[in-house]
Amino acid sequence: MRYGWVTAAAAVAVASLAVTACGPAGQGGGLSIKVDGSSTVGPLTQAAAELFSDRNPDLRVGVGTSGTGGGFEKFCNGEIDIADASRKITAEEAEMCRAGGVSYYELQVANDAITVLVHRENPVNCLTVDQLRQIWAPGSQVNNWNQIDGIDYDAELTLYGPGTDSGTFEFFAEEINGDKEEQRADYQDIGEDDNTGIAGVMEDEGAMFYVGFEYFDANKDRVKALQIDAGDGCVAPTPEAVQSGEYQPLSRPLYIYPSRESMQKKHVKAFVDYFVDNSAEIARLAGYIPMTDEQAAKTEQALSDR
Amino acid sequence: MADRYQGPRRARLATAGARAAVESVFGEQPRGDRISGMVFRALMLLALATALVMLTSLIIYSAWRGWGRLDLDMITEKPSRIRPEQAGYGPALVGSIYMIVGVIVLVVPVGVGAAVYLEEYAKKDRWYNRLIELNIQNLAGVPSIVFGILGLAFIARGPIGLGLVVATGSITLALLVLPTVIIAAREAIRAVPSSIREGSLALGATQWQTISRQVLPAAAPGILTGVILAVARAMGEAAPLLLVGAAGFTPFLPVLFDGQYSALPVQIYRNAVEPREEFQTLAFAGVILMLAVLLAMNSFAVWLRNRYERRW
Structure with missing residues (x-):
């Protein structure tokens, strides 16, 4: 009893050591590939990593999702091998990479579309880009559907959208309002939790x-996606329309940016090659829209460019 | 100090207490007192009920939503994008265990050392000791995200530059709970009666012998309890880890100083924001797993306290 506490403490210590000791040893310290960036591209890279790891069990491919901007910050700092991006690298970020001595490939791996979702009972089927701008423009006073030009539906308009640091926000604001930072501020900011927006539209x-295609795809039976009219008639967000370029202006390419230095390593090169060669299958598994043959050829071309 | 032999005084106090208790039960109470007593009691019960209802509804709701995934795969399997119905928390759980083991290894010597200094050596009227004390109290109230920023700037990058690895997460969490551990350890050391110290010193032991052979062993159960509670808090933290690199998708066991890692709360968060139903079910199942781990740790702390606590 007198040394009871010593035994207890020793037991805890031994148990802890045992846990720490057997972990890394069992792992053998295989090669690792670090990926971080867009939470939209994340699932794609994750599917690629999973398929690739099934064939190469010693390889440790980890995929973080701290956002396109957050990913580039780590990437240009040399902390990761590959950056996932739902938009092209900005001039500012490119400068940051130059300062950090990081050069890279820019490879498209799939397509995405921003879908505009409404309640299933909503009679409106299609909105023009001008109508979208009227709703989402900075300082917009539209608070009922019947205030939108050409729409005769009396229901209070509740707007849900992602947080301002999201790539989806930037893309939507750029395409609709013409500036990636400009959008009305009085909407329900759901941050990065897109399910909250889905729940809002359901109720x-x-x-x-507005949200990435993947979320619409997973909730097809619960919400309705509006068709978008960019001047050539109403187009629904279908994979075909996105691939053919008809779903405008809310289609976007998704990219990965492997660093040239990491690509010197065999295992990183093998992973990126695998990703590019199987991009269609990977996109299908992750619920995304694959590249067209033309896009795929362009990616292969970019990869072979030294 | 005030720890003289207190036999007769204690006896007198005890009889007085007993008499008062008997009188309050059988004696007549003024009406006003009775009513305010009842109101107070009702309020207390309400407060207790609120806490219990919240906890049980959380458990019931999570168990209901996560029922389909409360299986062994959840613990043993790695995260999966392609097979969401089989995805699990294996690497995240191991990552969490690494980190809390690291936290214990780091926090116990530093925390207990600081507590020993402050309780046994420090002169309380010196300004620097008061400053240290004030700092510790304040640090205990700093939001965890701030420690995340600290970890990113000084441990992952900057002067230490470990990178975004498990060790960084562990050190960040250790810094986060260090003030709590110091406060708990001081409390435990203070609870050791000074008659023990004086007895030891009177028998010719040095101050360090007194501390290492009398004070610390006597305070150990209290210190351990404080450490376990602090570690349980560290285990539940997601915010600072998001900043120091805990990733959502790591289908491999973490390595201390290389590669990405995940942690249980981070993985739960990542699963919860996924569009597919399977991941959301898994997130709720993860909540139950997390609660089970935390309850086990807290029960261990309670058991430890009851088993080894000495009464003076």
Whole structure:
């Protein structure tokens, strides 16, 4: 009893050591590939990593999702091998990479579309880009559907959208309002939790929410995606329309940026090659829209360019 | 100090207490007192019920939503994008265990050392000791995300530059709970009666012998309890880890100083924001797993305290 506490403490210590000791030893310290960036591209890279690891069990491919901007920050700092991006690298980020001595390939791996979702009972089927701009422009006063030009539906308009540091926000604001930072501020900011927006659109007949294709695809039976009219008629967000370029202006390419230095390493090169060669299958598994043959050829071309 | 032999005084106090208790039960109470007593009691019960209802509804709701995934795969399997119905928390759980083991290894010597200094050696009227004390109290109240920023700037990058690895996460969490551990250890050391110290010193032991052979062993159960509670808190933290590189998808066991890692709360968060139903079910199952781990740790702390605590 007198040394009871010593025994207890020793037991805890031994147990802890045992846990630490057997972990890394069992792992053998295989090669690792570090990926971080866009939470939209993340699932794609994750599917690629999983398929690749099934064939190469010693390889440790980890995929973080701290956002396109966050990914580039780590990438240009030399902390990761590959950056996932839902948009092209900006001039500012390119400068940051130059300062950090990181050069890279820019490879498209799939397509995505921003879908505009509404309640299933909402009678509106199609909006023009001008109507979208009227709703989402900075300082917009549109608070009921019948305030939108050419729409005769009386329901209070509740807007849901991602947080301002999201790549989806930047892309939507750029395409609709013409500036990646400009959008009305009085909407329900769901941050990075897109399911909250889906739930909002399911419950509220006047709600509107814009989100990546993947979220619409997973909730097809619960919400309705509006068709978008960019001047050539209403187009629904289908994989075909996105691939053919008809779903405008809310289609976007998704990229990975492997660093040239990491690509010197055999295992990173092998992973990127695998990703590019199987991009269609990977996109299908992750619920994304694959590249067209033309896009795929361009990616292969970019990869072979030294 | 005030630890003289207190036999007769204690006896007197005890009889007085007993008499008061008997009187309060059988004696007549003024009406006003009775009513305010009842109201107070009702309020207390309400407060207790609120806490219990919240906890049980959380457990029931999570168990209900996560029922389909409360299986062994959840613990043993790695995260999966392609097979969401089989995805699990294996690497995240191991990552969490690495980190809390690291936290214990780092926090116990530093925390206990600081507590020993402050309780046994420090002169309380010196300004620097008061400054240290004030700092520790304040640090205990700093939001965890701030420690995340600290970890990113000084441990992952900057002067230490370990990179975004498990060790960084572990050190960050250790810094986060260090103030709590120091405060708990001081409390435990202070609870050791000074008659023990004086007895030891009177028998010719040096101050260090007194501390290492009398004070610390006597305070150990209290210190251990404090450490376990602090570690349980560290284990539940997601915010600072998001900043120091805990990733959502690591289908491999972490390595201390290389490669990415994950942690249980981070993985739960990542699963919860996924569009597919399977991941959301898994997130709720993860909540149950997390609660089970935390409850086990807290129960261990309670058991430890009851088993080894000495009464003076």
